[in-house]
Amino acid sequence: xxxxxxxxxxxxxxxxxxxxxxxxxxxxxxxxxxxxxxxxxxxxxxxxxxxxxxxxxxxxxxxxxxxxxxxxxxxxxxxxxxxxxxxxxxxxxxxxxxxxxxxxxxxxxxxxxxxxxxxxxxxxxxxxxxxxxxxxxxxxxxxxxxxxxxxxxxxxxxxxxxxxxxxxxxxxxxxxxxxxxxxxxxxxxxxxxxxxxxxxxxxxxxxxxxxxxxxxxxxxxxxxxxxxxxxxxxxxxxxxxxxxxxxxxxxxxxxxxxxxxxxxxxxxxxxxxxxxxxxxxxxxxxxxxxxxxxxxxxxxxxxxxxxxxxxxxxxxxxxxxxxx
Numbered sequence: 001x002x003x004x005x006x007x008x009x010x011x012x013x014x015x016x017x018x019x020x021x022x023x024x025x026x027x028x029x030x031x032x033x034x035x036x037x038x039x040x041x042x043x044x045x046x047x048x049x050x051x052x053x054x055x056x057x058x059x060x061x062x063x064x065x066x067x068x069x070x071x072x073x074x075x076x077x078x079x080x081x082x083x084x085x086x087x088x089x090x091x092x093x094x095x096x097x098x099x100x101x102x103x104x105x106x107x108x109x110x111x112x113x114x115x116x117x118x119x120x121x122x123x124x125x126x127x128x129x130x131x132x133x134x135x136x137x138x139x140x141x142x143x144x145x146x147x148x149x150x151x152x153x154x155x156x157x158x159x160x161x162x163x164x165x166x167x168x169x170x171x172x173x174x175x176x177x178x179x180x181x182x183x184x185x186x187x188x189x190x191x192x193x194x195x196x197x198x199x200x201x202x203x204x205x206x207x208x209x210x211x212x213x214x215x216x217x218x219x220x221x222x223x224x225x226x227x228x229x230x231x232x233x234x235x236x237x238x239x240x241x242x243x244x245x246x247x248x249x250x251x252x253x254x255x256x257x258x259x260x261x262x263x264x265x266x267x268x269x270x271x272x273x274x275x276x277x278x279x280x281x282x283x284x285x286x287x288x289x290x291x292x293x294x295x296x297x298x299x300x301x302x303x304x305x306x307x308x309x310x311x312x313x314x315x316x317x318x319x320x321x322x323x324x
Contacts, residue, residue, distance in 0.1 A: 030062045030279055033083035033109075035102055036094035038070040038228035042250060043094060046265040047114055050272025056279075070228060076101035084109060090275050093137070094268075095224035096173040099124055103135060110284040113137025114271040115264060117173025117222060119289060128289040136278075136287040138271045140222060140247075140262050142295060146177050147184040149260050152297065153217055153245040154188055156258065156304075156315050160217040160243070162191050164210045166233070168223040169196040177221050192219075200229050207236045218244040220251070222261070230254055243309050252298040252323060257307065262292035296320040 034044075048058060056062045065086055067079035074082075080101040083091055090110045093099040096117045103111065103124060111134055113119065118141040125131035128139070154160055163185070167174035178194050185192035193213065195206045210218070218237055220226055226233060227248060234256045237244040246252065246259040270290055278284055297315075300323040304311055316322065 028061075030056065030090075031086065031088040032062055032064045032275070033086060033088035033091040034064050034066045034068075034094075035076065035080055035083060035091060035098045036068050036070075036224065037076060037097055038095075038224045039068050040094065040224060040227055042265050043115065043268045046268040047092065047272060050269035051275065054272055054276045056272075056276065070225070077104060080105035090278055092271070092275065095171070096122055096124075097171055098224075099135070099137070100172065103133075107134055109134065110278045111135045111137070112271055112274050112278065112284065113139070113289075114268045115140055115224075117141050117171075118176055121176045122172045125289065128291065130286065131289055132285040134284050136274055136284040136289060138267045138274070138290045140264065140267060140292060141173075142262070142292055145261065145295070146181040146219070146221070148295075149219060149245045149247070150181065150184055150188055150190065152258065152260055152315065153219065153243065154190065156299075156311055157217060157243045157309055160190065162193065162213065162215050162217070164213075164215040164218045164242070165192055165194045165221060166206065166218060166226070167194055167196045167221045168225055169198045171221075171223050171225075174221045174223060181219075200225065200232070203229070203232060203236060207240050207242075210242065211240050215240075215242065218242040220244060220246050222247040227251075227264075230256070238303070238306065241307055243304075243307055249296060249298040249321065252300045252303075252321075255303055256300060257303045257309065258297070258299045260295060260297050262295055267292060299323065 058064055067083055069076055076097055084105045091102050092112050092114050093102050094114050099113045099116050116137055116139050119125045119139055125135055197206055230251045231254055244257050246256050247261040248264050249259050252259045297319045298321045299319045
């Protein structure tokens with residue numbers, strides 16, 4: 001192990017040990033509010049695991065009040081207001097829309113964004129280094145990340161020209177991402193067309209429209225609702241024979257072609273340390289927004305074979321995980 005890695009590991013272990021010891025000394029039950037647009041079991045498990053590692057165990061010294069939009073008529077704003085009335089120590093949010101709803105609901109209760117798009121670009125915080133106010137968290141955004149996904153998609157399937165971009169019209173990060181990548185299309189010789197939906201029931205119609213417009217590939221923008229419906233999106237991409245690029249490894253593990261981005265579960269797990277620091281007394285506005293430092297490329301050769309896509313050696317050798 002390199003010296004810097006060793007020192008980081010030792011330092012991280014010391015911080016975790018101190019936080020875990022503090023959790024044992026609290027002498028009271030900590031209440032955490034959890035706000036999300038969709039139920040994502042893998043991310044919820046990652047958060048619970050991260051908290052448990054730090055000594056915060058649901059049912060013992062923490063209570064988590066879950067408010068999830070999917071499957072009910074209430075909006076994120078209504079659910080955020082419910083959480084505020086419960087008076088939690090911290091509100092944890094998943095995705096940009098939930099973070100914005102929590103920000104509108106309270107300026108005093110600390111908010112930790114377990115996953116969020118670009119918090120500065122969509123007006124959540126003043127800066128990543130000093131977010132200010134009552135908000136901190138973890139961002140999944142990386143500069144030119146969407147462009148990199150397009151480059152990898154074209155490298156994998158050089159003949160593509162017309163790329164459908166699937167976004168969530170209700171997610172401000174989709175609008176931010178679309179604005180950012182529009183210039184990348186012509187530079188890569190690609191014609192990009194945005195298909196923005198407001199609910200999952202519109203997916204079938206959007207894919208039918210893609211086929212009518214002779215779309216030959218697909219880029220799916222980061223979105224919690226899409227992640228919750230990933231099997232449906234993967235099936236539609238296969239039905240319409242569209243090579244698709246996703247943002248998270250879960251899509252590829254469930255049969256998607258390829259994904260490039262940070263590990264969502266690992267980033268969510270990292271947010272637990274921010275929650276613990278706030279419980280210990282830290283001011284969220286003084287805690288820097290954590291950014292991804294590594295991005296993983298996951299490819300599914302079996303799906304490629306079904307679509308007639310042969311991964312070039314240049315892509316195979318860079319992949320962090322290859323599903324045969």
